[in-house]
Amino acid sequence: MAKEQVKVSWLEKMAFSAEVNGHKITLDAAEKVGGEDRGPRPKPLMMTALAGCTGMDVVSILKKMRVEVEDFNVTVEGDLTEEHPKQFSKMHVIYEFKGKDLPMEKLKKAVSLSEERYCGVSATYRQAMELTSEIKVTE
Incomplete structure (x- = not known):
């Protein structure tokens, strides 16, 4: 191991x-x-870990699919509990792509592969909280 x-x-x-x-x-x-x-602070770094992990996966997968994007950002929003120990109850990942004529099916496939198969941070967090995501595309 x-x-x-x-x-x-x-x-x-x-x-x-x-x-x-x-x-x-x-x-x-x-x-x-x-x-x-x-x-x-430590807790926002948890969101950074998720954004970096899934972002690297998506870039790698899209490269293999020969999809070229002009710009790509990953934003993670986290909901914290009110009581101590304050912990994340949910994280929402926003994948923001910029480019001309980007194939939405390939973007969805890359995100799905990252979330469900490759990103170890996603896999770990999914056991502890709700994870959701969305894809935004601008030209």
């Missing part, structure tokens, strides 16, 4: 330094809870 590992080290106050794949990320809390806002 393959293993992944990250190391997070406390810097000061509420700040931590994370080393991920040889890259450093500073995590911090908002000033109102004792942080200095030196970096992102």
Whole structure:
């Protein structure tokens, strides 16, 4: 079984330094809870992981399908519970493609393959919360 590992080290106050794949990320809390806002909070990084994972899949799949897009963005919206521990109850993924005469069936197929077969972040999150998505296309 393959293993992944990250190391997070406390810097000061509420700040931590994370080393991920040889890259450093500073995590911090908002000033109102004792942080200095030196970096992102952990929960939004969960949405970043989902967006990056599925986005990379979709780009790779579309390349194999010979579909060329001018621009591509993935937005993830998350609904948090009101009570502690505050956790995501739902995430909604918006795939935004830009290009001329993009074949919607191939876009849907690429998104579906990512969500259902390739994206390990989606697979993990689906066990814990509702995941929904939509595709938007502009020319």
